[in-house]
Amino acid sequence: MKRGFYLKIAFENIRKNTQLYIPRILAEAGLLGCLYIMITILHDDRLADALGGSYLKMFMSFGSFVIGLLSFILILYVNSFLMKRRKSDYGLYNVLGMEKRHVIRVLFAESVITSLVSAVTGILFGILFYKASSVLICRLMHSGIVPGFYYLDMRTVIFPVVVFMFLDMLAFFFGSLSILFMKPVDLMAGKRVGEREPRVRWILLVMGIVSLGSGYYISLTTKAPLQALLLFFMAVLLVIVGTYCLFVAGTTFVLKCLKKNRKYYYQKNHMPAVAGLLFRMKQNAVGLASIAILATGVLVMISTTVSLYSGVQDTMNSNYPKQVYLSAFSEDGELVNHVSFDILSDIVYKAAENNGLEITEMEKTNMLTVSYLLRDDVLLTKPEAEEIGSWDMSELTSAIFITEETYERLKGQTLVTTDARDLGLEKDEIAFSRIMSTAEHFGDVPETLTIAGKTYKVKENILYFPISATYGNIVDLIGIVVADEEVMDEIYRAQRESYGEYASEYAGRLGLNFSEEVSSEAGESFSSDVKAMLNEQFPDGINFMIDSKWESLHNVLDMYGTFLFLGILLGSVCLFSTILIIYYKQISEGYEDRSRFQIMEKLGMEEREVKRTIGSQLILQFFLPLVTAAIHTIMAFPILLKLLKILMLTNTSLFVTCTIITLLVFGVVYVAVYLLTARTYYRIVH
Amino acid sequence: MELLKVNDIKKTYVSRLGGTRVQALKGVTFSVEKGEYVAIMGESGSGKTTLLNILAALDKPTGGSVELDGKRLDAVRERELAAFRRNNLGFVFQEFNLLDTFSLKDNILLPLVLSGVHPSEMEGRLKSVAVSLGIEDLLEKYPYEVSGGQKQRAAAARALITEPRLILADEPTGALDSQSASDLLRVFSQINKNGQTILMVTHSTDAASHANRVLFIRDGVVFHQLYRGESDNDEMYKKISDTLTMLRRER
Numbered sequence: 001m002k003r004g005f006y007l008k009i010a011f012e013n014i015r016k017n018t019q020l021y022i023p024r025i026l027a028e029a030g031l032l033g034c035l036y037i038m039i040t041i042l043h044d045d046r047l048a049d050a051l052g053g054s055y056l057k058m059f060m061s062f063g064s065f066v067i068g069l070l071s072f073i074l075i076l077y078v079n080s081f082l083m084k085r086r087k088s089d090y091g092l093y094n095v096l097g098m099e100k101r102h103v104i105r106v107l108f109a110e111s112v113i114t115s116l117v118s119a120v121t122g123i124l125f126g127i128l129f130y131k132a133s134s135v136l137i138c139r140l141m142h143s144g145i146v147p148g149f150y151y152l153d154m155r156t157v158i159f160p161v162v163v164f165m166f167l168d169m170l171a172f173f174f175g176s177l178s179i180l181f182m183k184p185v186d187l188m189a190g191k192r193v194g195e196r197e198p199r200v201r202w203i204l205l206v207m208g209i210v211s212l213g214s215g216y217y218i219s220l221t222t223k224a225p226l227q228a229l230l231l232f233f234m235a236v237l238l239v240i241v242g243t244y245c246l247f248v249a250g251t252t253f254v255l256k257c258l259k260k261n262r263k264y265y266y267q268k269n270h271m272p273a274v275a276g277l278l279f280r281m282k283q284n285a286v287g288l289a290s291i292a293i294l295a296t297g298v299l300v301m302i303s304t305t306v307s308l309y310s311g312v313q314d315t316m317n318s319n320y321p322k323q324v325y326l327s328a329f330s331e332d333g334e335l336v337n338h339v340s341f342d343i344l345s346d347i348v349y350k351a352a353e354n355n356g357l358e359i360t361e362m363e364k365t366n367m368l369t370v371s372y373l374l375r376d377d378v379l380l381t382k383p384e385a386e387e388i389g390s391w392d393m394s395e396l397t398s399a400i401f402i403t404e405e406t407y408e409r410l411k412g413q414t415l416v417t418t419d420a421r422d423l424g425l426e427k428d429e430i431a432f433s434r435i436m437s438t439a440e441h442f443g444d445v446p447e448t449l450t451i452a453g454k455t456y457k458v459k460e461n462i463l464y465f466p467i468s469a470t471y472g473n474i475v476d477l478i479g480i481v482v483a484d485e486e487v488m489d490e491i492y493r494a495q496r497e498s499y500g501e502y503a504s505e506y507a508g509r510l511g512l513n514f515s516e517e518v519s520s521e522a523g524e525s526f527s528s529d530v531k532a533m534l535n536e537q538f539p540d541g542i543n544f545m546i547d548s549k550w551e552s553l554h555n556v557l558d559m560y561g562t563f564l565f566l567g568i569l570l571g572s573v574c575l576f577s578t579i580l581i582i583y584y585k586q587i588s589e590g591y592e593d594r595s596r597f598q599i600m601e602k603l604g605m606e607e608r609e610v611k612r613t614i615g616s617q618l619i620l621q622f623f624l625p626l627v628t629a630a631i632h633t634i635m636a637f638p639i640l641l642k643l644l645k646i647l648m649l650t651n652t653s654l655f656v657t658c659t660i661i662t663l664l665v666f667g668v669v670y671v672a673v674y675l676l677t678a679r680t681y682y683r684i685v686h
Numbered sequence: 687m688e689l690l691k692v693n694d695i696k697k698t699y700v701s702r703l704g705g706t707r708v709q710a711l712k713g714v715t716f717s718v719e720k721g722e723y724v725a726i727m728g729e730s731g732s733g734k735t736t737l738l739n740i741l742a743a744l745d746k747p748t749g750g751s752v753e754l755d756g757k758r759l760d761a762v763r764e765r766e767l768a769a770f771r772r773n774n775l776g777f778v779f780q781e782f783n784l785l786d787t788f789s790l791k792d793n794i795l796l797p798l799v800l801s802g803v804h805p806s807e808m809e810g811r812l813k814s815v816a817v818s819l820g821i822e823d824l825l826e827k828y829p830y831e832v833s834g835g836q837k838q839r840a841a842a843a844r845a846l847i848t849e850p851r852l853i854l855a856d857e858p859t860g861a862l863d864s865q866s867a868s869d870l871l872r873v874f875s876q877i878n879k880n881g882q883t884i885l886m887v888t889h890s891t892d893a894a895s896h897a898n899r900v901l902f903i904r905d906g907v908v909f910h911q912l913y914r915g916e917s918d919n920d921e922m923y924k925k926i927s928d929t930l931t932m933l934r935r936e937r
Contacts (some may be wrong), residue, residue, distance in 0.1 A: 265805075267799065275787040596785055601768070602742075602744070602777060604801075605774075660893070
């Protein structure tokens with residue numbers, strides 16, 4: 001046979017089945033375009049130069065991997081669906097005298113055509129949107145420089161195309177296998193053979209309940225952020241397994257219960273829908289569960305990344321009451337306060353002047369920060385706790401020690417001073433404050449506190465401790481005021497003995513505020529001036545640290561900007577996939593349901609009843625995943641809050657708002673897709 | 687008493703493009719008495735199916751009228767047509783048309799469910815129909831689990847359960863083997879003896895020989911009719927095949 005012959009048939013077939021092929025081509029093009037964008041960002045040196053983004057490459061590699069995996073699943077899913085629909089055509093060719101290898105050649109020609117069209121469309125789409133993406137990512141990372149031109153590199157074009165060609169060929173391979181193993185009669189008939197009514201799979205049902213329950217339990221009960229980090233992926237896995245099991249077994253169980261209830265079942269609005277769904281769920285449960293999980297992914301990804309990103313300024317402000325902290329550490333427990341503070345402040349004033357900055361506030365603090373485990377009213381160091389037995393992550397507590405003298409001095413500087421009275425602490429007395437704590441510990445103030453075997457009476461509970469954290473509040477943070485330096489030294493030596501080389505050192509800390517927000521350039525120059533002067537002042541070397549808001553902001557924006565970009569890109573890919581699955585589901589079901597509704601109409605079911613039945617069947621199938629995704633997201637909320645704490649976001653209401661907005665936007669898109677595909681469905685059924 | 691009155695029914699199809707007119711029915715007139723068992727015979731293309739669709743109110747004639755129990759079908763409003771069909775007619779199709787997602791029981795109950803009958807009443811009706819058709823042991827089975835003959839009996843039960851004025855059967859034995867076909871025809875005769883009016887379209891001489899009267903349709907008109915009179919099924923069979931031979935010879 002002439003070679004052009006197969007191509008001609010293939011073209012004709014695709015043209016006749018545009019309803020099936022167009023969405024496939026568009027989806028593949030979309031996925032390919034996204035992959036292209038990620039790969040190109042990875043390779044575009046101009047971006048790396050402009051942003052210096054260290055997270056960028058890491059996140060983009062991760063994102064490419066996720067897209068590749070998702071594409072693999074989707075393309076095979078869509079292919080199995082297409083093969084099912086087209087089987088009768090192929091069977092007809094076979095019956096009309098084409099050999100199977102000829103039929104496979106037709107299939108091959110079809111695959112090549114769709115693959116080429118998708119690749120070209122996808123790359124064009126990618127090139128077109130690459131510019132927008134690179135501008136977006138530069139904006140997100142607050143980079144002043146935006147690379148101006150389109151970026152074209154054959155390597156970044158070829159790689160995604162090869163990946164998708166490979167996936168398409170894989171799909172073709174499975175398609176030709178199914179043609180090879182089919183008898184022509186079956187191919188022709190392509191009809192459903194009688195299906196058994198699905199049974200309730202009790203093991204799966206129980207597994208689903210247990211697994212989903214434990215996933216939720218982890219999310220709801222995990223208290224410590226560090227623990228959350230460890231358990232989060234466990235919880236995600238449990239919820240995914242639970243969702244699949246419950247969609248497969250749970251829906252059958254519920255529908256069977258409805259069917260057993262005669263009064264409910266034998267009503268014209270219920271019977272066709274319940275029986276239809278019972279059979280439908282058998283084939284659909286996995287698809288619907290996938291939609292639910294993808295949707296949850298979109299919701300979680302977008303809401304966390306958006307709130308992280310938009311909360312950056314907030315986070316920074318709450319973590320940096322002063323714009324910069326300069327800490328100098330002593331080497332062997334000798335306090336560096338009095339003399340050193342004078343030297344330090346001289347240096348910072350000079351550095352500020354050099355850079356045209358005006359210092360408006362200066363906070364001097366002498367403190368000791370030690371990591372403990374707080375167990376009831378005892379502070380244990382880790383080695384001490386390990387001697388007794390095991391310890392729990394939720395017990396982790398950082399304690400900031402200051403002397404009463406420091407406290408009185410700082411108190412005058414802070415705006416909120418509710419504790420106006422002098423403390424007047426004795427040597428065996430302390431004042432206690434919870435600076436940051438998890439909800440369940442909040443307001444939990446011990447009457448006595450034992451540190452290194454010595455018990456102190458808690459004389460006062462201070463509501464507003466004058467020092468707040470300069471790092472993410474991963475663990476509980478308490479503030480302790482001791483009577484004098486002698487007491488503090490005792491505590492210092494005890495922890496030093498216990499921790500050895502990991503012991504904490506005294507810090508003299510200078511917190512500075514300037515008359516205006518310092519830009520990152522001026523800030524960097526200020527920091528390097530300070531460094532230079534410190535090294536000049538202490539030629540023997542000094543252990544110091546500059547922790548500035550501007551530098552943190554830069555780092556955090558780098559990370560969150562990439563994060564958000566990845567969230568947006570992966571979120572849209574998940575959304576594509578969801579839409580695609582829904583669309584194909586709808587079409588294939590339309591064809592299957594057609595004859596059923598025709599019979600019912602012949603038996604005297606009114607058209608509006610047919611519509612209502614279809615409607616309730618569709619709505620249930622459609623909104624079950626959405627509702628599940630919403631519930632998952634709500635249940636994931638507590639653990640996500642803890643995780644965000646690690647990333648320094650503590651603004652709960654911002655996160656709530658972001659989640660609600662994401663949920664609403666997603667819901668609107670979802671409903672729009674529903675209405676669109678429902679129309680196709682009705683058209684097929686009627 | 688006349689149950690069904692078909693008066694000079696005409697049906698003309700106009701092709702969508704070009705406007706070629708095809709007259710499927712050229713004026714069919716006949717009537718069916720209450721309790722009668724009438725078979726309509728005719729070759730493919732004679733207009734049988736068109737006629738049945740019109741009688742089932744699935745299609746509208748271009749001329750003439752159909753009256754069921756004194757009520758003209760064209761007087762039934764569009765919205766009430768489905769309910770009208772449900773309450774007055776029972777259908778048995780060649781391809782059974784059982785829904786594969788329902789058990790036989792639910793298939794049989796479907797018309798009652800559509801009419802909003804209370805579940806407690808359904809059970810009683812189901813039992814009597816199922817027993818008379820000999821499928822009481824199969825009710826929990828699904829269509830794919832039973833034979834063609836059993837499926838068709840379930841379909842007959844579905845038609846009977848609403849106690850319709852008229853049962854319309856479209857080639858009910860068309861998809862059955864000869865044993866199942868004769869079983870089904872025996873069942874039809876039995877329910878007819880109990881007073882059920884049946885109108886059956888077929889081109890099986892064997893099936894038609896069970897009826898009390900046979901109408902022959904050709905080229906869109908009633909061409910001939912045969913009454914059973916005192917003859918038994920075999921004699922009726924002979925009469926029908928003679929008539930068919932004669933009709934063919936006349937061509």
